[in-house]
Amino acid sequence: MPVQIESFFDAVTHTISHIVYDRPGGHAAIIDPVLDFDPSSGRSARHGADRLLAFLMEQRLTLQWILETHAHADHLSAAGYLKDKAGGQIGIGRRIDEVQSTFSRVFNLEPAFRCDGSQFDHLFGDGETFRIGELDARVLALPGHTPADVGYQVEDAVFVGDTLFMPDVGTARCDFPGGDAATLYRSIRKLLALPDETRLLLCHDYPPPGREPAWRVTVAEQRRANLHARDGVDEAAFVKMRQARDETLDMPRLLLPSIQVNIRAGRLPPAEDNGVRYLKLPLDAF
Structure with missing residues (x-):
């Protein structure tokens, strides 16, 4: 059965959320x-997530999975809200415990916070298969940007997270804790070894002037034209480029609030005794 895909671009965070489903009236991820989230006021809202829920309702879809490609550093996840509203299981890569351990120390969350991935409903291993209704899906471990990055292959489409961007933008940074440029290069080559016609669905786009946001590209197009990882760029050259580039990048604007939510499977921190939830701002920790 051909996979059905509807994509939603968030202009504030340059994030693309995807709904994958087998058929109208069927099942979706x-x-x-x-x-x-507005960091200047501390206000959260659910307008983007409600757009996803509206599409599920329009297509009469049962939400089976809420899939995270990794613990994002540039936006807060709405996974918990979506699960409360529409059900489904929240899944992420098995190595999320490494990311949780790192940032639990940064935010001093232990011992109350468990660094074992138990906040998520399912932890996926490399090569694991699962179903989205009548669709076959497979997990691809894609570490490098973070240790826990995974892609989700559904029929001829692969949702690659932050591993690759559009060819004229290049590849993800590797300077977060646990990131590694050589590891990312090998993950990219793993993707680019797939058949040329395989569709790669991206999580972000930062288009240069004059181009509209885009998020679909084939393996063949990436191999021919990716700014950082096209055919002919070897591992040593990629690592040198990636490390030099990462040294020039600022910290993502939403890294500190987003990580605290995303390692909790899209749940806000628990309310304190005054009924208010707080996000911590560690001083001089980075």
Whole structure:
């Protein structure tokens, strides 16, 4: 059965959330949903997530999975909200415990916070298969940007998270804790070894002037034209480029709030005794 895909671009965070489904009236997975958040006021909202819910209702879809490609550093996840509203299981890569352990120390969350991935409903291993209704899906471990990055292959489409961007933008940064440029290069080559016609669905786009946001590209197009990882760029050259580039990048604007939510499977921190939830701002920790 051909896979059905509907994609939603969030202009504030440049994130693309995808709904994958087998047929109208069937079953669906939501990949990388966004929770609206204004860091200047501390206000959260659910406008983007409600767009996803509206599409599910229009197509009469049962939400089976809410899939995270990794613990994002550039947007807060709406996974918890979507599960409360529409059901489904929240899944992420098995190595999320490594990311949780790192940031639990940064935010001093232990011992109350468990660093074992138990906040998620399912932890996926490399090569694991599962179903979205009548669709076959497979997990591809894609570490490098973070240790826990995974892609989800559904029929001829692969949802690659932050591993690759559009060819004129290149590849993800590797300077977060646990990131590694050589590891990312090998993950990229794993993707580019797939058949040329395989569709790669991206999680972000930062288009240069004059181009509209885009998020679908084939393996063949990436191999021919990716700014950082096209055919002919070897591992040593990629690592040198990636490390030099990462040294020039600022910290993502939403890294500190987003990580605290995303390692909790899209749940806000628990309310304190005054009924208010707080996100921590560690001083001079980076």
